[in-house]
Amino acid sequence: MLVALPFLLSAAQAAAAPAPSGHMQIFIAPSGEPFRVGGNAPYPVAQWFAGADKNGDGKLDKDEFVADFLRFFDQLDVDHDGAIDGVERLRYENEIAPETLGGSSEQRNAFADEPEDSDIAGEGAAADTDAPKPRYGANPIGAGRFDLFGMPEPVAAMDTELRGRITRRVAQQAAEDRFAMLDQLHRGYLTLDSLPPTYAQRGGHVGSGPDRRGHGGHGGHGGGYGRHQG
Numbered sequence: 001m002l003v004a005l006p007f008l009l010s011a012a013q014a015a016a017a018p019a020p021s022g023h024m025q026i027f028i029a030p031s032g033e034p035f036r037v038g039g040n041a042p043y044p045v046a047q048w049f050a051g052a053d054k055n056g057d058g059k060l061d062k063d064e065f066v067a068d069f070l071r072f073f074d075q076l077d078v079d080h081d082g083a084i085d086g087v088e089r090l091r092y093e094n095e096i097a098p099e100t101l102g103g104s105s106e107q108r109n110a111f112a113d114e115p116e117d118s119d120i121a122g123e124g125a126a127a128d129t130d131a132p133k134p135r136y137g138a139n140p141i142g143a144g145r146f147d148l149f150g151m152p153e154p155v156a157a158m159d160t161e162l163r164g165r166i167t168r169r170v171a172q173q174a175a176e177d178r179f180a181m182l183d184q185l186h187r188g189y190l191t192l193d194s195l196p197p198t199y200a201q202r203g204g205h206v207g208s209g210p211d212r213r214g215h216g217g218h219g220g221h222g223g224g225y226g227r228h229q230g
Helices: 005-016 045-052 062-076 086-096 105-110 168-182
Strands: 025-028 034-037
Touching: 025 045, 034 045, 045 062, 062 086, 062 168
Parallel strands: none
Antiparallel strands: 025 034
């Protein structure tokens, strides 16, 4: 008993340790893939960008962008029939990215202190003359709070044919269109600094460590859904 006592005390102290504080940070990639990290980690747009930039040159070209987009499409295509059907889309919305439906109560509370008509541009916006402008309104909903386009449901938005079934061909076209929307300088590649901030970043929920594009800061990176699967 005397030998075991120090170990028991150590375990009790660990159990009593406070949980990490800070808001959960969320980023929804152009494909609809969610990335979530703790409040003091760099904003997860940097995690998505690094994973998609396969050659690590700091430039996300069109081929890399589309390949990353279709990688997540293939993960959503559970039955591997080359399309995302209604069942697979509902799985995405309810299990993978509930932010598209408003998210959990914890996520909603994280934004409860935002003014309804916040100044999205904020201070320092004039310095971002080379960055694409945000496309969300004053009160984006669903995934539009966390993505680069203000789309409430980025997977459903791929269904431009209104068939209720998103084929891989349609998804590829959506990827190319979204790349073009971000590549406003027509350079053929994106850099992390050229991306517009998400509404979550503009709202000040990026933690105390990094700046609004995910540079600097401290703490590790969290995991996105299926980042290195497949």
